[in-house]
Amino acid sequence: MNHTTEHAHEAGSKKLFIWVWGWLLALTGVELVLAYQNLPLKVMLGLLMTISIIKATLIISYFMHLRFERRSLVLTLMPALVFVIAMMFIVFPDSLRLALMRPH
């Protein structure tokens, strides 16, 4: 009995997974509606990326179980990833240069 409940807790609840899946679908729906609104480009992009990051966090935390792992694992993986991605953003001023300085 104890053995099974222990496994069940480790296994995660069906309800939680379905709840996460539901939210993922709902957020996708929001993105879909957003795409057809007449918003300035940067606002649209900012909102879409924010929603995508929330979806990614849900998947990583619950489906990939990181929420229930040792903090040392989370800290080993996530900050480095975020940092490297942030560093890659350095190129964008150059793309804007190309966009704005192109002869018309």
Add this chain to the structure above:
Amino acid sequence: MAGEEAMRMGGPAHDDAAVESVWSGGVSPYAVVPKKLGMWLFIVSDAITFSALIIAYSYVRVASPDWPRPFETWPSIANATLMTFILLSSSLTMVMAVRAAKLQQRASTVKWIAATMLGGVLFDVLHIHEWLGLIGQGVRLFKNPWGAPMFGASFFTLTGLHMTHVTIGVAYLGVVAALIGRGKLTSDDVEVSGLYWHFVDLVWMFLFPLVYLMSAKSA
């Protein structure tokens, strides 16, 4: 001696053993089996690869005039939305498979993995069909009938690499399902394959808005 004590207890109770029996071996600082840590490290590296490609696409798009917005609501955005739904649902079936594996339910595990594989195959079929449609409309790597020449290269590279990951994932899951059915793998192996699958879904969470929604044909 503290280390001997830990060994006599018959195995690490994590925190005590971590402090006292480092030299006895068999201590896992992250409290995960090595293959799970290995998969996580691979996932981080693959995430960086996809991030680099996405940022390269964004760079080229910002820098180019006349970036095409060819995706009509029907069939393109509808198709991409269906693909998103399929992939998200396959992540749900995968997580059910891992749960069944941890509960030692072998037959149920295989069934849930099969459902996940089906999702992957459906995704690939819809995706190839879409590719053929675009190619039929004249989209090539460095040429298309609508605008900026780099549209094709960025689209096919990004979605192509992702589709390759999905296909490899389906094969990987097939091997896991076959071996689990024969009792040759543990729930850890199912969980590790699940991590890969969720990562593939995660990448799509970013591709869908950046590649499709940002190129939806507005009125």
